[in-house]
Amino acid sequence: xxxxxxxxxxxLIKRRTVANxxxxxxxxxxxxxxxxxxYDVKAGDELExxxxxxxxxxxxxxVAEIVGKADAGAxxxxx
Numbered sequence: 875x876x877x878x879x880x881x882x883x884x885x886l887i888k889r890r891t892v893a894n895x896x897x898x899x900x901x902x903x904x905x906x907x908x909x910x911x912x913y914d915v916k917a918g919d920e921l922e923x924x925x926x927x928x929x930x931x932x933x934x935x936x937v938a939e940i941v942g943k944a945d946a947g948a949x950x951x952x953x
Contacts, residue, residue, distance in 0.1 A: 875937045877902065877921075878911035883938070885946040886923065886930070896923070920953065 875883075881893040881902075896902050897911040901924040904913055915921075919934040931953040941949060 875915050875939070876911060877904070877909060877913040877915050880915040880934070880937060880949075881923075883941050883946070884949040885943070886932070886950070901925070921950075 878890050878893040878897060881887040881896075882890040887893040887896065893902075894911045897909065897913075900908045902909060903922045904915075904919050906920075915934055915937055917934055917936055921932050921934065923930045923932075932950040933953055934950055936949050938949065
């Protein structure tokens with residue numbers, strides 16, 4: 875699954891266009907290197923998201939196309 879879509883489905887970022895822009899601006903890295911929105915997310919990847927002066931690190935636990943709001947938090951583990 876594409877990174878921008880995974881960020882939206884997991885509800886870490888509310889809109890896919892915002893996720894796409896964050897990737898284009900180099901604010902998201904996977905396994906220690908900056909990635910584009912087309913990066914293929916796999917279980918076990920470590921993602922770092924930078925929002926202004928705040929940084930969030932998560933580990934991808936699962937990748938699914940359709941996830942309910944209640945189950946979105948189970949797609950990742952915050953580090």
